[in-house]
Amino acid sequence: MVDLKDLRENPEKYRRGAELKGVKVDIDQVLRVDEQHRSAQREFERYRAEQNEASKLIGKIKDASEKQASIARVADLKWKVKDAEERAKAAETLVQPLLLQIPQPPDADVPVGKDAGDNVVLYRWGQPRKFDFAPRSHIELGEALGILDFGAGVKIAGSRSYFLKGAGAELHQAILRLALDLMVYEKGFTQMTVPVLVREVAMKGTGFFPAGREQAYRVGEPDETGEDVRYLTGTAEVGLTAYQMHEENEAPRISEADLPLKYVAVSTCFRREAGTYGKDTAGLYRVHQFDKCEQVVVCRNDVEESKKWHVEMLSYSEEVLKRLNLPFRVIQCCTGDIGVKNASMMDIETWMPSRQNAKDPESGYGETHSASRLYEFQARRLNLRYKGADGKIRYCHTLNNTVVASPRILIPILENYQNADGSVTIPEVLRPYMGGRERIEKGK
């Protein structure tokens, strides 16, 4: 959520921001409704002040008939108060949903662009492998080795579903564990187990709703209050970021000394992938259910510090890929591709031989990581605030990034580590998590 006060003072900034992101919003409408709300509120407060003053005096009046007269006089105010209050409330309930739709303006260092085609490659690491045989896709490899089963997945769970079997499942767990261990034991993150079935507030608070509502699976039937409805999260970012969520009138429980909060969690992620019909339908690339090791940092309200963490968190993800010796490139996403929530976003794309297009030697990189810098956007919705050393209360900044998501990461692993005979060499760093095995071979 953007700052309403700032929106009032600098509407142009938000108009421009929405335009850069390609999001249609009516800023003037928000300002109009907000003004209605505030003028009604002022009226309400003026009448209420009068009423409170008069009521206070009534309590002191001893004479019965005089008291009755005063009560009769004040009674009239009661209706004026009620009327103004209702108008204020009505306008306020209109402001909120409008405000939730206004995107965070992209940061100044984000390149202007329409869509993913305008993203900028920042740098690369590793050399794509030159095969001296015709490389197979992870689908061919996995099915031949008996470690991936898409047929059973589709039969049991529908499209974009799969089974990982034997060494496939082992590899999946090994990579998640590698990532988690790096974050916990080397980078000092606090490991969490988070709810993946959450209430609407958590989805709204983290900025996935209302804009991305169609991407989430809804679970349960609404009762009269709607409270029985839950949502399956598409990332542990929801649980990790919302963890310190506060009520609006609550004093902050976080103090500056507690920051930064560094959380990591592995969770199962669920995505409807609405609007992607026909895109990446085969294989492990775009699936409805997967597991992801996610990192979240909640830091001080300081743009420079946010930027520093953004790069730092990105380096942790790179570290995982480097240890796996998988070639990748880092992308600075453009204004049209960073989504409603983000001030900036950088992706890591890992080289996947099967995605390489013979005509384009630059192709073959597929997104495996996404690092977001959100400044106050989520913190405002979640009321994530802290008391500064100076006593002032500020909103935190939040950031998040994939450490590794599997089975998508199995694509580059299987494809890059394949041998001419169809076997797959297990990356050295994963062997300790797989009983010391070195190769995945058919039937073994």
Next chain:
RNA sequence: GGAGAGGUGGCAGAGUGGUUGAAUGCGCCGGUUUCGAAAACCGGUCUGCCCGAAAGGGUAGCGGGAGUUCGAAUCUCCCCCUCUCCGCCA
């Protein structure tokens, strides 16, 4: 699922219709004292929104919502949550 108890400030815990944002204690911050510290003593210490350049003022908040009343933490109704006991399940 059945029976009971309860949800008040950072924490503990008073308060059952009239200057109650709310006693008291603890904690925290500042000061006095001390060579320094502890103890003791004194003072301060919630948050949102609105108005204001600021100082400050107004308003709202005692689990949430609705109601009664001139006036509600206190009364009524609905909902949510927590705890204890019993049952059931893992």
